[in-house]
Amino acid sequence: MFAQFALHERLLKAVAELNFDEPTPVQVAAIPPALEGRDLRVIAQTGSGKTAAFLLPLLNGLMGDPQPRVRIRALILLPTRELAQQTLKEVERFSQFTFIKSSLVTGGEDFKVQAAVLRKVPDILIATPGRLIEHLDGGKLDLSEVEVLVLDEADRMLDMGFSDDVQRIIGCCDKRRQTLLFSATSGGAALREMVAQVLRDPLHLRLNAVGELSEGVRQQIITADDTAHKERLVAWLLANETYRKAIVFTNTRAQAERLSGLLIAREFKVFVLHGEKDQKDRKLAIERLRQGAVKILVATDVAARGLDVEGLDLVINFDMPRSGDDYVHRVGRTGRAGAEGLAVSLICHTDWNLMSSVERYLKQQFERRVIKELKGSYSGPKKVKASGKAAGTKKKKLDKKTDKAKPAAKRKPTARRPKGDAPAPLVSQDGLAPLKRRTREE
Structure with a gap:
């Protein structure tokens, strides 16, 4: 029970x-340990x-007597707009019986509207790095009084090229008393x-090994000949799997x-989500999926982090x-x-090495699956047979007429000359034309 933690009664409510x-x-x-004020580095499986x-x-x-909001007291930094929006909803749910206020700053929204929100100085600011840097450059944002800094999915932020931005933001929160990663x-x-640079005497918590996905997820691969396949x-x-979303x-x-267009042409209800989509379209796609208005979302990795949709039980890696x-x-x-869930990866010859490296990374082998109605010719790289030399045997030549191995040609015996005799003259292979003996100078 959550009552075991020393949490404020309003949070427990x-x-x-x-x-x-x-x-x-x-x-x-x-x-x-977070309640005690320790810095934490936590690795735990998604969900x-x-x-x-x-x-x-x-x-x-942040609980206590209500005070005038004159500074931002906590900053939560995340890699994507979708994850930031989801985190804001969670903050609002947990703080519903408190006086704590939170705000969101992400790309794709009106900059001036966000600046007006920041002037009200929320207790908790939830942000993505790029837009936060823009507000810092505008000179209207002060992070010097931030008490708690949270870096969620920090590895993804670095992968997306936000390393310098994140380091700059961390430097602006120089008076923080706690950092949670x-x-x-x-x-x-x-x-x-x-x-090593940001956390101070951190407690490292690893709740799962790298390959520990949910036990209820089946992981399969299906080989394909090409993109059209x-x-x-x-x-x-x-059309044939049983799934909710x-x-x-x-x-x-x-x-x-392209794929979303093809699926729509086949009368599937589909929304598409990627980085070039307008923010309103991105919000709409996720909300329609959550509400069940559509069952299928075609997306790039912008939807791979933090997206929590109830009833999503099928993932296909095109x-x-x-x-x-x-x-x-x-x-x-x-x-x-x-x-429970099902994850299916489609593998053609250009994907095989990637798939194998992921298997090694996760220390497991995916289930191989064949769809009889759409079985292709590609089933993985061909095994290279060992050559005769590598196997320790010599490959024998076959007789074209009998298809049997030809017997090895017998070597003609050579006569040894007695000691003291003059060396025999060298002759050509046909035994007719004499050959000149080579000297050391030649």
């Missing part, structure tokens, strides 16, 4: 109102309750360097647009993701909170 009965393992591990694990301690630290993966060298496979899966991931915006971390985040959209 909100938790009860939201029907949060038992805390998840990451919440049990992270909330107590495990990380957001509540940092929000409840953060809100608890949460992610679903361990990230690379850049993230480890950031952890993949498109037919996607249509077959969406599905996401089809592509690696490029152009492919997402293109294999470029890294193991990206695969974990895509597949993590299904099978959340103990639910």
Whole structure:
């Protein structure tokens, strides 16, 4: 029960109102040290309750007598607009019985409207790096009094090229008393360097191994001959699998647009989501999916992080993701909170090496599947047979007439000359023309 934590009664009331009965393992591990003010570096699988694990301690630290809001007291930095919007909703749900106010600053929204919101000085600011830097450059944003800094999905922010922006924002929060860094993966060298520079005597919590996706998710691959074959496979899966909601991931915006058009032509109800979409269209796509107005979303990796949609039980990788971390985040959209799900990756010859590297990264092998109606000719790389030399045997020549191995040619015996005799003259192979003996000078 959440009552085991030393949380303010108003937060416990909100938790009860939201029907949060038992805390998840990451919440049990992270909330107590976060309440004590420790810096945390937490790795936990997607859908495990990380957001509540940092929000409840953060809100608890801001509780007390209502004070005039004259400074931003907490900053939550996230990689994408969708994840930021989702986090704002969670903050509002948990703080519904408090006087704590929160605001959102992301790209795609009116800059002047956001500037007006910031002038009201919210207690908690939720933001993406790019737009936050724009407000800092405008000289109207002061982060010097931030008490708690949360970096959620920091590895993704670095992957997206926000390293300098994030470092600058961290530098503006120089008076912070606590930093919390949460992610679903361990990230690379850049993230480890950031952890070493930013966190002060941190407690490292790792709640899952890198390959631990939800146990309820089946992971399959289907081989395909080419892009057109993949498109037919996607249509077959969406028409024949049993699912409530599905996401089809592509690696490029152009492919997402093409695939969504093909599916719409086949009378599927589809929305498309990628980075070039207008913010209103992105919001609409996610809301329609959540509400069930559409069952299928075709998206790039912009939807792979933090997107939490109830009933999403099918993920199709039209293109294999470029890294193991990206695969974990895509597949993590299904099978959340103990639910079951299916993840299918379509693999042609250009995807095989990527798929193999992801299997090695996750230390597991995906289930191979064949759709009889659409079985192609490609089934993976051909095994190279060992040559005779490599196998330790020589390949024998076959007789064209008998198709049997030819016997090895017998060597003619050569006469040995007695000692003291003159050397025999050299002759050509036909034994007729004499050959000149080579001297050392030649």
